[in-house]
Amino acid sequence: MYYLQRTVAKPVNCSGVGVHSGKKVNLTIKPAPPNHGIKFIRTDLLDCPVISAHFNMVVDTSLATVIGFEGFIVSTIEHLMASFAGLSIDNALVEIDSYEMPIMDGSAGPFTSLIKASGIKELDTPRYFFVIKEPIELKKDGKMVGVYPCSSYKITCTIEFDHPLINKQSYSVEVSDHVWESEISKARTFGFLHEYEYLKKHGLARGVTLENVIAIDDKDVINEGGLRYQDEFVRHKILDCIGDFSLLGMPILGHVVAEKSGHDFNHSFLKKIFAEKKSWETRTINDIKVS
Secondary structure (H helix, E strand, C coil), X not given: CCCEEEEECCCEEEEEECCCCCCEEEEEEECCCCCCCEEEEECCCCCCCXXXXXXXXXXXXXXXXXXXXCCEEEECCHHHHHHHHHCCCCEEEEEECCCECCCCCCCCHHHHHHHHHHCEEEEEEECEEEEECCCEEEEECCEEEEEECCCCEEEEEEEEECCCCCEEEEEEEECCHHHHHHHHCCCCCEEEHHHHHHHHHXXXXXXXXXXXXXXXXXXXXXXXXXXXXXCHHHHHHHHHHHHHHXXXXXXXXXXXXXXXXXXXXXXXHHHHHHHCHXXXXXXXXXXXXXX
């Protein structure tokens, strides 16, 4: 656990295609000062508008996490946001020259490698933590997300799909740099062939290939090389949770438990958290008794 805020040490860049738009996009991550947070800047638009990566800026969660402000958007931010959170990066400026983030290989691994190639700089300013004091839960239609008091940041995720390859999977981690990089960051997004055909018909998934998505037919994975982990599916859902919950704007001290959740339900839960003000507080590590 890091007590001081952190940013990247120097600018780094990459390029790729948007998974839905199919458009090429260039991305640069730059250092930022203390209390800046994570912000995105659209360099392809007039006046290069800037938007903070915060849950109250989310405008769509149907297929990915999309933030927007005054008519412009940045789409599919969850994998990069998960990388920042997994590596305890509090401050960065992300320049992007299109509306959708590059999908890379479908995981957060390339973004994690990019940030580590930049190096990580510790800033002389305390980190504030989102400290959970009382349980908060949201349940609906068989889905559940809860967060409970804990002296570290833990996530337990359960998924269930009516498919012989997935069925019911659960995974639990205490989030740290090492655990993020070795156990979670390389888990790829996945989809079923019938969903892909539907999305294609409606002008989406234009950037999807077997290089950036785990594709599943009626029985098995069709990607050459198969899975990176036997339970790669639930690991990727944890990756998405880390990205979605990073939109609180500061690291969590609490145990997040998610069952059959997704971007939309996670976002609904973030709104519930902020409505339950008696159940949490924001504090620096010097004010927190960590067991």
